[in-house]
Amino acid sequence: MNISQLQKVLREKVVQTAKEKFNVELGTAVAGEVPPKTELGDLAFPVAFELAKRIKQQTGKKKNPREIAETLRAALETQDFVERVEVAGAGYLNVFYNRAKFLSESVSANASAEQNSSGNETISKVCVEHTSVNPNKAAHIGHVRNSVLGDTFVRILRASGKRVEVQNYIDNTGVQVADVVVGFVYLEKKNLDDIKQLDENLKAGGKSFDYYCWDLYAKVGVAYQQNEGLKTKRAAVLHSIEEGNNETAMLADFVATRNVECILKTMERLSIRYDLLPRESEILHLHFWQKAFEEMKRRDVIKYEIEGKASGCWVMPFESHAGNDEHDADKILVRSNGTVTYTGKDIAYQMWKLGLLGLDFYYKLFREYADGKAVWITTAEDLRSEKVPVFGSNETVYNVIDSRQSYPQEVVKKGVATIFPERGEAASVHLSYEMVALSPNAAEQLGFTLSEEDKQKSFIEMSGRKGLGVKADDLIDRLEANALREVETRHADLSMEEKKKTAHTIAIGALRYFLLKFTLTTVIVFDFKEALSFEGETGCFCQYSAVRANSIFRKLEENALENATETISNSQTEIQELFATENEVWSLITLASRLGETIAQAVTATEPAILAKYTFGLAKAFNLFYHNHKIITEENPVKRALLIATADLARKSLTNALMTLGIEVPERM
RNA sequence: GCUCUCGUAGCUCAGUUGGAUAGAGCGUUCGCCUCCUAAGCGAAAGGUCGCGCGUUCGAGUCGCGCCGAGAGCACCA
Structure with missing residues (x-):
């Protein structure tokens, strides 16, 4: 049983008991939360307050939340994995897991391989469109935020078991x-x-x-x-x-x-x-718009205006946006000269992504990546030569586009949902994020002379048209050069090739983490000092933590982990005794076990930063553990086994978390 | 004018469907390398969660109103 299954069982038990003892139907509303401190337990249910209210509503009788909590406590304590339950404060229900049992289950589950369902064709496919840089110039840091967010979300979806198609619109x-x-x-x-x-x-x-x-x-x-x-x-x-x-x-x-x-x-x-x-x-050239236009007319969701401002245009009516004198509520899709607007084309494209258009592209191989993966490009001719994968026909489409396009994206979403109410608005998700802007200081460092007005601003928008921006390759080059200097001072013995590889891994970790630690709604005001940092809350910090963990296992005897696993299952009582004083070890174990839960949260919230923050927290917790416990020299064999198992759970979780963020762990750093 | 987003420590930001004493990084001050990597660890200092009212047993979180910042509202793409 893993932690999320355990939580589910406990939640159900709470619901069941509420029904049996108090005749209150809590439904799925019951929330389990992680207490602020390990001393307060491993899972808390602040449900007694809610129950007290509901009982009063139903029966008119006042019932003390603590009393209610006591009743629930008795029910939860019957569970195998629960060591004890405490009622705290005004009526919190704090659950303490059986630590030794939990650990030995985690360790054996860890050994018996991992998940992975990405190759399974029966699972429905979702699409993530990201990058989509206009192909007329180099990419800058703002484009990279888009790509890193999109790519990380792809990895998060895959880690949660989804099949994902990655598109980069050109x-x-x-x-x-x-x-x-x-x-x-x-x-x-x-x-x-x-x-x-x-x-x-x-x-x-x-x-x-x-x-x-x-x-x-x-x-x-x-x-x-x-x-x-x-x-x-x-x-x-x-x-x-x-x-x-x-x-x-x-x-x-x-x-x-x-x-x-x-x-x-x-x-x-x-x-x-990309795929x-x-x-x-x-x-x-393949007339996607015409096909979409026919469908809109057939379904009668578009109308031809014969009077007013939009006379001669085909428009889609939108009730949600009330019009006023200046702006119409309706969206023009075909201009009075017969040409299609951008929004019109975008609706047709979105229909294709969702498998609703009834037309398809032709495809040819664009190139193969170094790792053998192929990226395809669309063509207008049927080449019939190659084995083309199936593209399009996605269950859900995530469009990674900055927040300035929220309005047109809403029109596309609502437009498609109007044409195909059977699919609804939920099929189209605008993964909206704020732009990367420059601090006035950064703009000047790039050699731009600022107007007095610009100097007053807290940030300056990048502009391809003005050539104002931090080019992605320039920044990566600088990060690599800085990282290489550090690697040279620390590991002069490595070959140049190895040093460069390590520097590259560190540079990418730094850049990706820097872009992922901010939530989507935050404007990133780019600052060179911050972006180039390898200390504090950075990708480098997380990598370093994992590298330290790996170096322990490099120095341990070969069968250390197997032996530790055996020791743990044979010494449950002693482990339990050790846990009585080792709160910090225990909290590292529970934190490491929450990766799956965190990934699920990141999917529901469409927020990669949730995973980034978790990864940093885990790295920090491991560093603390590393500092306070010397594994190799530990003399108590059971404690040593406990520490080895803990370090292994932490490094695996940390490595997986980093991998999902698209960050690799170097051999040494 | 209308819509959306944001306002939390000196600075940059987190803060789970409302829950326990509001957290992190940077910066500042002071400690820690004879010890698995100091890109690290510990400690101190730092808060009217923009303001007000409301809902609630409970509000940084929800509602309303103000104040301030940003973005959007084309027969542009």
């Missing part, structure tokens, strides 16, 4: 790509061959294509301000790109694809990989 036919094309064609007078040559030259010089585009994009932004005519050019370029099958479209395709390659490479440094890259070009 807006290869949008204005942002058009802007860079304008830069290449009109500012730099380059054709496709020139750009290919440029790309070769950049490669030879160790420079990156997406960095070049980053600067060019900023230059185009400036040029638009000085030259209105250039904006007309952009409209024409955009039109050609959308239409396809022409020189401009081919040039744009090259630029977008090269940027996608660069961005994927950046993300791979962070251990972020599919759906492109806007295919959504256009």
Whole structure:
């Protein structure tokens, strides 16, 4: 029996007893909570207060909460795993587990392998879309927050037993790509061959294509301000790109694809990989919108306006948003000139993700990652050549998009739910998070001169158009360089290859943890000092804790763990006696056992930070344990066994937690 | 104008469907390497949980109203 099963049994017992003794139906409302201190028990039910109220409502009689708690206590104490139950305070019911029994169960459960159901095709599939950087420049730290959140949520879903499809949407036919094309064609007078040559030259010089585009994009932004005519050019370029099958479209395709390659490479440094890259070009060419439009008309959820401001447009009515003079309650999906809005296209795409469109893409292999995993990209032609996995048709779709898009995302969710009430709004989840902004200080460190107005602000929004932002690869490079310096002073004996590998692992741990420790609703005001730190609440701290744990086992005799497990099952009485004084050891064991529960919480709350905080707490608890107990020199064999088993439970839980955060544990650090 | 998010220690942030004495990191001060890795551990100091009213046995958490900060509300994407 693991901890969550145990809690479930106890909760049910409370409900059952309330029904039998007091005739009160608590339903699932009964909550078990972790007491603030180990001395107060392992699980608490503040349920007697609620019961007292309900009894009064039903019978008119006042009943003392403590008295009620006493009755429940007797019932809970009959449970095998419960050592004792105390009634505390005004009526808290504090449950103490049988520690020795709990430990030996945990240790043997630990030995008999783990879960994993990710390969099981019968489990329904969910989709997480994240990253979706416009393929016209390098990714900056704000994009990385999106990707790290998305990737971590994918890992969390998988750890909780879900089958997950990871999509990275490529807006290869949008204005942002058009802007860079304008830069290449009109500012730099380059054709496709020139750009290919440029790309070769950049490669030879160790420079990156997406960095070049980053600067060019900023230059185009400036040029638009000085030259209105250039904006007309952009409209024409955009039109050609959308239409396809022409020189401009081919040039744009090259630029977008090269940027996608660069961005994927950046993300791979962070251990972020994708299953599919759906492109806007295919959504256009395979006429996804037309199909969705037909379905909307067939189901009569869209109307053609013949008067008013939106005259000549097709709109979807929304009751939830009351309109006013300035803004309509209805959302325009088709403009009066017959073209589709972004929201319209997005609804069609969301329908495909949920398996509701009745059309599919064609697919080709985009590339294989170093670990052998394949990432596919959509195409408009049926190539029929390869074994393509099944994409789309997801039970639930999580769209990782920053909070500024909450309104359009709500329209997509409600739109799809209006067309398909049988699936409802729950199928579409907007995993919304706040942006990463720059502290004025950080912006100046990047070499930007700030206006007086900007200096007054608490933070400054990053802007691709202005070229203002911390590029992901730059930051990773700095983190790796810093980590390498530290590794060199500590482990001069390691080979350069090993040192670099360790530095890389530390750098990624630092960056991922830094982005994950904030909750989704918090704006991260980026600060170099904080982001580059390896001390305190950092990924590095968590890794260090796990590395220390592993180093104990490297120094212990080979069968130490097996022997400890045996000792524990043969010495239950002595273990129980040891636990009487070793509260701190016990609380580390219970904390380590709560990983599964924490992951489940992170899924329900769609909040990866819950897992990050848990991981840090566990690392801290282990460091304390490590400091206070010397395992190798411990002479009492039973205590030694207890400490070994505890260290093993903690390091396994910590390693799994870190893995779910996408953070590896180095050999040494 | 309307909608959403946020306001907790000097700074940056956590705070489980309402529950026990509101926590962590950084910074400050003071300790700890003859000992499994000091990227660590311990201690001290630091709070009117923006303000007010309400609901409740119980409010940082829920409701209403103010104050302050941010984002959004296109026939843009």
